[in-house]
Amino acid sequence: MKTILAATNYTDLAENAVAWAAGVARLNNYKLILLNDFTISVHVENARLSATHVEEMIEANRLLLESKALLLADEYGIETVARATFSFIDNAIKEVVNEYQPEMIVMGMEEKSLEQELLGNTTTSIIKKLRTPVLAVPAHVKFNVPKKVLFACDVLNGVSEEILAQVKDVALVTKAEIEVLLINQTVEELQEAGADAAALNRIDDGLEGIDYYYKNVKSDSIIDGIANEIKKMGADLLIMVPEQHGFWGSMVHRSKTRIMASGLSIPLFSIPV
Known part of the structure; x- marks a missing residue:
């Protein structure tokens, strides 16, 4: 079992x-x-x-x-x-x-603080160190079957079949709709930027059979773009892949997943590469 x-x-x-x-x-x-x-x-x-x-x-x-x-x-x-x-x-x-x-590992996530943004905590440490998916749950969010899931991914650098299979499993079990979030680039712009067509097709193939769609948002900050889309969509679960460095890299090299996790109003499902 x-x-x-x-x-x-x-x-x-x-x-x-x-x-x-x-x-x-x-x-x-x-x-x-x-x-x-x-x-x-x-x-x-x-x-x-x-x-x-x-x-x-x-x-x-x-x-x-x-x-x-x-x-x-x-x-x-x-x-x-x-x-x-x-x-x-x-x-x-x-x-x-x-x-x-x-x-997966399920752990509580403390409220956002400067200390957590800089240093993280036990939950964000586990996200960083282990190769096991982690569901980080804010204290005030009681269990409810997710129906709207936001999947923020790095399409330009590709998404593996294994990760897509886990996203699909979430949707099949919960019967949720999946929004695939693109920050600052549409599918067409990604193609013009040289994104591998096979990588784009892999998402469609990997999520075939579930209710999903793409959404593009323009934002100077990846974190702000995701946070705003959570509100607009009414998402009740966020899925991220923390080690897609091309997407999540920052000037001070702080983990976007860790910062998001410590300030979310919904659970974060972190899937390791």
Whole structure:
């Protein structure tokens, strides 16, 4: 059975992401892997508790996670697995990804801040480092099956069949319409600029059988162009491919995907190249 991974630290942000993961698991008949990486607070460390006491805390956390996994299985009618670790969250996620090879990782996304734009956070770090698709969910967005999906892609440099297959899968499962967004260049302009005709045809072939269309917007900023189109379209999911460097490169080399993720009003589905 295919799997989906959700990481939680029991905050409202993380629990909302878990609800999304459970909803996606139910839609796709995935097994949900629920991960919590236990950390000891500074106050506990300063208290210099015994090793036995620390082990008891870790065991209590494991039981809490298993209980939550069982509740999710009952509520959503899905199969769940609880994985409690005592490590660093990035390492824990990598370990679980290597073991289960999930179809995607679902994590909460903090609100936009200057610190996140410059440094990112755990979610944006996972987007950058792992070769697994990541669904980043803002805290205030409750689970709902997406019906309007904005796919911002670099047509000039081509889109792989594998990426198009994942976009198509999203549309087939959710019965959503897909808008393929072109920033500052129409299909005709792309062809004049030397875009490979096969690359353009590949999009049409890859998305055949679903409801999709192209949209061109003119904007001095890729980020602003995407953000404005989200509002105009009424999109409820954004799909991006973070490592298409020709498209997302910037003067200060900051990731467009990371900046978008930390300031979105809708979930971002990031598909690695």
